[in-house]
Amino acid sequence: MFDDRSPIYRQIADRIKADVLSEALRGDEQVMSTNQYAAYYRINPATAAKAFQQLVEEGVLYKKRGIGMFVSPDARDALRAKHRESFFADVVDPMVAEAKAIGIPIGEVIGRITELEGR
């Protein structure tokens, strides 16, 4: 999910995506303006605009001319689907590799997962 290089606009984009996933931002809700983001992160507004541009291209946000940026109604579902796709590659595979590297038997990892599931 993270690029190995993470310019500030990508961090902003990720922040907004995280807010959409956690439903801190809901469908058709307006997001703060580029200027507000720029002031908050103390960055050039053009850099903040880049983050928005990227999110529009990805379909997470849409633009209402003269009003501002809004969360796409299906953004959360789309993001969830996308993250599901990459979940194993991004989260599980590294976890298994890490477990192997430090000598935790996979059985123990599975046991832990089952335990968490049961709670």
Add this chain to the structure above:
Amino acid sequence: MRVDVEDLVVTYGEVTALDRLSFSLEGGKIYGLLGRNGSGKTTLLSVLAAFRKESSGTVRIDGEPVFENEGLTSRVSLIRDAGETTDLGTAEDALYFAEWLRPHWDADYARSLMDLFGLTRKMSVKGMSKGMRSALGVVIGLAGRAPLTMFDESYLGMDPPARYAFYDALLADYMEHPRTIILSTHLIEEVSSLFEEVVIIGRGRLVVHEETQTLLSRGTAVTGPAERVDAFTDGLTVLGGTSLGSTKSAMVYGEIDEARRGRAAEAGLELGPIAMQDLFIHLTGDAR
């Protein structure tokens, strides 16, 4: 305002401060002007502000030469570290003249900036500390609202809270009143996120003029086992590197395509970003 610098040369006797420097800024953005001491930053800004006449070459602002051009100079402002006030009188006197000489002066804004920096109107300019004087310069520079506003290390002597207050005020005022702003600084870490574009000069010549994010994306730190790093960076522009035992980190300048990224991952190499500060250090060369 658009800025076009072409073959600009400025000499001081035997010393060449600017050596056929050329670049153009389209305007309306915040530009960072970076360079080492003696690279010619102050000289360049002085010529742009008509503080000094060029030895040869041309400087055009919105298409016109700027020296002794009153239609233009009234729209251009340069604040250097001493704040561009007289040694006579009080802060109030300094504002009295600024208000009278600057066509876009905003007195209310000046007053709020004075409060922000803890300056009072009755302070004698001569008795001010360097930081206070720099702050007064910042007040005059921002409240003047010149369409081309330049600050040349105007933060000198200001403490970190005052400097960040300056950056925040500058950014907020730029968004409210868009104009062309050029900041020259050595505190790159602190301000580089404000720059939309960066101009780096060295020894009076242009080193790089690039959009900030593009410039940053050009720099990559490649870290991993030394021999694999060397194999990977072979044929790339390597700005420098450091080693720790058998681990090496090399700074590569230039686009790294997807295929190469894939190869780096296979080789177990870590690719990371380079901070503007490090890029600057490596682009402007040896420690001299």
Add this chain to the structure above:
Amino acid sequence: MRFPSRLLAANMAFALLLWAALVVLVAVVGAVIAINGSLTESAWEKAAQVPRWYALFVGVALVREYLPMYIAHGQTRRQFGAQGAVTVALFAPFLALLLVLGYLLETGIYALAGLEQALGQVHLFTDPGQLPVVFTEYLVEFLAWIVAGAFMGAGFYRWREGGVFTIPVGVGLVLLAESTVGPGLRLPFLLGRLGRLGLDLPKSPAVALAIGLAVLLAGLALTWSIIRDVPLRNRWS
């Protein structure tokens, strides 16, 4: 061109303060001397030799302080030159007027106290009551000192120590003007004939005024030749 109202106002306000301080000082010193019973001459005449140094300072400050400020605030050297010239041309008569006022005050006080307001030096005027002539003398003097200050100030601003070459010219301008209103220039530390520089010029208000104007114009032209393309210095480098 814009009228240099704020440049004049700032300088006039400060001059007024200095004048008031000088009046008080002269009154106190005069009173002390009078109480000891030996005040036989105009005290203001002696005090009136000091303001010329202030006039010199104003000329220097005009170039050293206000020229850089004007340019830094987006004005051209030409705009400053015009405003500076008007400022000199109006500030000198203002200072002269303040000195005339000093004599007037003194005349009133001396009359009340029954003292004689005798003059101890050679002047264009022979009696402090000749107000227009008194005014002319100080006007010519101040014009010369301000413009000489501006010229030498410009020299030092532009060439630092190299500015010493402007001193003989500056002194020449002052000398020429002073010679039309008095015996010339008395130099400090040099006594007798050596210490007294002067030209033998006819003493008449018309001649003084003509030469004063010539000195003003020459001084302004000389100053302009230095500042017309002068680079700004950075105060701390």
